[in-house]
Amino acid sequence: MARRYDQRTTIFSPEGRVYQVEYAMTAIRHAGATVGILAKDGIVLAAEKKTTAKLLDGSSTISEKMFKIDEHVVCAVAGITSDANILINYARLSSQRYYYTYQEPIPVEQLVSQICDTKQGYTQYGGLRPFGVSFLYAGWDKHFGFQLYQSDPSGNFAGWKATSIGGENSQNAQSVLRSKYKPDINYKEALELALKVLTKTMDRSNVNSDKLEFSYFTKKGDQIVYHILSPKELDDFIKDADLENENEDS
Amino acid sequence: MARRYDQRTTIFSPEGRVYQVEYAMTAIRHAGATVGILAKDGIVLAAEKKTTAKLLDGSSTISEKMFKIDEHVVCAVAGITSDANILINYARLSSQRYYYTYQEPIPVEQLVSQICDTKQGYTQYGGLRPFGVSFLYAGWDKHFGFQLYQSDPSGNFAGWKATSIGGENSQNAQSVLRSKYKPDINYKEALELALKVLTKTMDRSNVNSDKLEFSYFTKKGDQIVYHILSPKELDDFIKDADLENENEDS
Amino acid sequence: MARRYDQRTTIFSPEGRVYQVEYAMTAIRHAGATVGILAKDGIVLAAEKKTTAKLLDGSSTISEKMFKIDEHVVCAVAGITSDANILINYARLSSQRYYYTYQEPIPVEQLVSQICDTKQGYTQYGGLRPFGVSFLYAGWDKHFGFQLYQSDPSGNFAGWKATSIGGENSQNAQSVLRSKYKPDINYKEALELALKVLTKTMDRSNVNSDKLEFSYFTKKGDQIVYHILSPKELDDFIKDADLENENEDS
Amino acid sequence: MARRYDQRTTIFSPEGRVYQVEYAMTAIRHAGATVGILAKDGIVLAAEKKTTAKLLDGSSTISEKMFKIDEHVVCAVAGITSDANILINYARLSSQRYYYTYQEPIPVEQLVSQICDTKQGYTQYGGLRPFGVSFLYAGWDKHFGFQLYQSDPSGNFAGWKATSIGGENSQNAQSVLRSKYKPDINYKEALELALKVLTKTMDRSNVNSDKLEFSYFTKKGDQIVYHILSPKELDDFIKDADLENENEDS
Amino acid sequence: MARRYDQRTTIFSPEGRVYQVEYAMTAIRHAGATVGILAKDGIVLAAEKKTTAKLLDGSSTISEKMFKIDEHVVCAVAGITSDANILINYARLSSQRYYYTYQEPIPVEQLVSQICDTKQGYTQYGGLRPFGVSFLYAGWDKHFGFQLYQSDPSGNFAGWKATSIGGENSQNAQSVLRSKYKPDINYKEALELALKVLTKTMDRSNVNSDKLEFSYFTKKGDQIVYHILSPKELDDFIKDADLENENEDS
Amino acid sequence: MARRYDQRTTIFSPEGRVYQVEYAMTAIRHAGATVGILAKDGIVLAAEKKTTAKLLDGSSTISEKMFKIDEHVVCAVAGITSDANILINYARLSSQRYYYTYQEPIPVEQLVSQICDTKQGYTQYGGLRPFGVSFLYAGWDKHFGFQLYQSDPSGNFAGWKATSIGGENSQNAQSVLRSKYKPDINYKEALELALKVLTKTMDRSNVNSDKLEFSYFTKKGDQIVYHILSPKELDDFIKDADLENENEDS
């Protein structure tokens, strides 16, 4: 009977639920998992790639999962990529507008808040569907240093120390993070933790740069640096890390 | 049969009810309880936090339940946070606009009334759903001193001496407030009363700063002061208060 | 079968009825009763309050049932308060606009007519629901002296000598008014008559200033005066009146 | 099966009918009957009042059934009064605009035609319901002298010598008019004929100024005069007329 | 099953039909028949009147069936009169606008074409119903002399030598026209032919000026003359014609 | 089950079809067949007329099937004529606008492309139905000489050497064209081929200028000439051609 209330985005069901938002969240579950970890000295974003076609042209500028919004903010995506593109365009514009007005980078939380207000509108007005996409936002600003946020299709968001979005085994990922995360982790350890989380349920033969994407924010002196691991860097890193991993599991 | 009338926000059922508004109120019941108490010398807002992930990053500026609108007004939220954000943005803007025009803080009731008129519109026009959020507004102005208001998804509001929103045991909370509230309560006693109300139905092991959020308005000389208890302050306060509490119960 | 025609505000049923308007009237029946009596020397408005929470803060400026529109017009409300607020805002603005344009108070009937035209629109256009509120308007102008009007959700209105809106026992109230009303009644007798009407079906223990609200218009010399009885005044008045009342009943 | 086509104002049924318009006409049948008679020297409008509350305040300017549009045009209404108000406002504005532009009164037919075009629109566009009201328009202009028009919810209109709208016994009224109307009738005889038509099916005890409303247009020298019979005039007139009436019936 | 496609004006049924347009045509069949005949020296329009109330005021300017658009164009109507009024207003405005711009009368076909484009729009856009009216347009211009056009609710139109719209026996009328029409007919013979067509299925007792309306265009020297037969002229004409008629039938 | 997807123009069925467009195409099948043939030295357009009323006035400028858009472009229509009129108006305006801007005739393909983009919009947006009309466009421009295009309700179009639209035996017509068409055909042979195609399935007694319409484009020196065969020319042509035809068939 609950199904009577799930065909319009703008209505509540008798239990007070907005079903279209919940269905949008299901869409995200089909996407590859994405993990974000806030470290003392940076932030790690790591994602599982679902598309397997070896003919994809990696040399273009399109990352499948990670998008730079500004020099100091990056986001990782789980869900419908074309929905995400709209919001990312909006975020980039917001960021530039802020810079143009105030001559300083937009604070990370303010940017996240603006995107989420847009998302919320698509859950309340008729004739629209919610954006079928969740984000992890990693950024740095002078007020709060490194920050990691997560938002979902409802427009809710929160700051996290470590979290994951997307993936069928999201629960699993969250519980690994809870048990292994330590507040004084550095970004290199965070990379390893992210690998552990993502590969827990993957077939070992798939654990390589074709199926994974890793990046991190850190600080080099006064400079904020964002780096995406090249396939070679990633494969090397996996080879080293994997060994440790097995040891630890045993 | 009544269900025929609950799929559009803009219609009355034969009994004269607007079901979407009632369902939105149900949404609020799933949220953690929030208590507001008006004291002689201030106002107390206290909330139960539902999210339990220890990985949430508390250092960011986002309070989960309490939002400053202006120097002299604060609100506590129960319901869908992304819905609340939209109304809070609107309230902040209204407040600044008033100040810009009249060079004095907006009277608390006028601010509450404006937000509620916006809420009402979402219950009368087609293609929209009501805002799934109730508010407690705490504020001070020169006309009426400290004031506590409560509003719900229909856009109704009223001034209260002590009240609670959200929470499965809302009835319970209201009855504790009715029996224990005294008009000459001071804000410190109000903090203790709020704790008693919130913890009545909580598992004792959960009664700590991870699960609770306390704040109060008071006056220091001519200055209005709003203070959110830090986790440490809160835990200390709970330890002391809890003892008293038990004594009283016995 | 008639139910096929009751889910859109903009259609007639085969019998020529607009069901949404009739359902909105049902909504008003759930509200507390409100009585208006036109006297030789003034007008009385009296209302039963439904909310019983003793923690409501009466010191704020919000009357639950009676709203001043201008110095010379007041209205009493039965129905959804947040709907009423929208119309009252509109009435206040209309009244000020008239004054600004013509430098004299708006005639009472003109004001009532404007509000009712607005109400009518919400019964004829799609995507809207009717306003779920009935009003009693009490006012004075130089053309017709004291006047009492009643309007309902359809936008119909009429001038009355004595009438009541809201309340489950509306019929009862009307019949008491019909049998006891005398054209040469003065406002003090009208207060007593109003009390009699409202308390007829109330539990005697509830007959006090917590549950009732009384106000009247009268003329002091050339001055129009509007007065809301304070809880003390009201309780005193009830004590005196009640006795008479009982005598009369016996 | 025909019922499939009666829930949208903008569609034809397979038989070529627009049901919403027909239902609106049903709404008018519930209203009290209104009779118009064109005489050599004037026009008579007479109506049965449905509301019986003796507490209605007759001293206000609101006639229940007859509305002056301009010095030279009056209309009588059967149906939903709040719908009528909207069209009467529109008619008054049209009339003044015409006068302002051309410095002479608007021809009666032109005014009627404008109102009816507005009515038509509400039967053809989606999201609206037809106006639930029929009118009799009585007026005088220099082109055609005294004129009587009738319009219905579809926006159709025509000039009549004598006609009636509203009332459960509309057929009856029409047939009395057909048999008794004479082209050389004067306005005084027309008043009597109107009384006969309206009272045919009324309970004799109700035939008084509480239940009836009579008015007429006539010419005093060059002056057009519109007069509504006062309750006293009406009761006197009924007393005299009634006798004749009985004689005639016997 | 075909009925699934008849409730929206904007959709095709699987057989490629737009049902709402076909239903609108049915509406026209209920109207009285109207005949147009193009003669060498003029055009005849003749109509059967459906309304029978002898109290209709014929002295007003409203013809029930024939409307002058401009000095050189007239139209006859079958269907919903209030729908027709809207299109006739539009046609009059178009005609005047053309004259104002080019200082010569609008060519007849251009006028017809404009009205039909408007009609077409109401069959293609949602939320509207087609105009429930067919027209015969009779006119003269310097390019093509006398012309007779017919249009229907779909917005289709064509030039005709003789045709009829409306009436339950439309087929019958068409077949009489086909068998009796001669290209070298003059307007007087055309009047008789029109009478024959209209009266074929009428009760002989109804064949008089109460039930029929005749008019014709002809040329007096260089002047285009449009004449509506007065009731007297019509009755005289019927008397003479009828005889011939009977002779011919025998 | 497929029928669930055929009531809205804007949706795909599970098989990826837009049913409303397919139904519109069915509407075209009911229309008379129209043939276009591109010859070395011109283009032939020939159509079967469905309306049979001998009373249609052929002297007016309205061709039933062929419409001149500009001096160098003509179109033939199959489907709903009033729909076609709208697009033809649009085409004429486009053509004139182009000429006004660039001082040379619009290239034929550009004109066709503009009309088709308009058609496409009516298949993708809600609240509209597709245009129920197919076109053959014949034209000449300096870039590509004589060109023949065909478009359908979906907005698809293509250039053709010989094609037909409308008609129940469209398949048949196409196959005759395929077997008989030769690239070096001249416009006179093309006229005969067109006749053969159209008359294949017609009753021989109907093959005359009442039922057929023939026109062609050709070049006289540098001049582009468009000629519609007069009824006499057509009947003469049929007489001659028919003989050959029979010979050929035997």
Add this chain to the structure above:
Amino acid sequence: MARRYDQRTTIFSPEGRVYQVEYAMTAIRHAGATVGILAKDGIVLAAEKKTTAKLLDGSSTISEKMFKIDEHVVCAVAGITSDANILINYARLSSQRYYYTYQEPIPVEQLVSQICDTKQGYTQYGGLRPFGVSFLYAGWDKHFGFQLYQSDPSGNFAGWKATSIGGENSQNAQSVLRSKYKPDINYKEALELALKVLTKTMDRSNVNSDKLEFSYFTKKGDQIVYHILSPKELDDFIKDADLENENEDS
């Protein structure tokens, strides 16, 4: 049951799918296959033509499957051609606008991204259907040299080394590409590979320039050259290639 969610473009099904987008993709499967291959020194686009009418006029400028957007970008289409036209117009305009503003060709990815954002909107807003078309974009810019992109009705896009859209045997085509593609392929080898992919499932007798369309981008010195193989070139190429092909298969 899933079918409840497939009739509106703007809703998610409970499994998080947007069915209208998936149905649009089905529409594309009915189209002929199109193959794109990125070579070291150019890009090949090759398509199977579905329309078989030998009477199609190939001399017009309309390619059925390949459209030039600008000097440096071309796209190949699979799906509804009239939908594609709208997007191609938009792309051409975007490209020219960019050039006008920055005086250099628009980067290929930026162009693709703009088109895809437009596509996305048609999957999220009510009252629209998604564009039923997939594209291959081939282009060159100074930032990334030769690039090949693919987009689908959802608005997703990605860069590819070799891919195919449309065609019932899309899986098959993809797998041939995966097994035969080599990164150091040159454009001539790519032409042969494309032929192999397209003809794998075609009837050998259809493998000729009537059924196929081949084009390529390459660089002649500093010049970007786009060439569509003429029917003769194509048939010659097929003859040569086919032989090799057979040898290879054996």
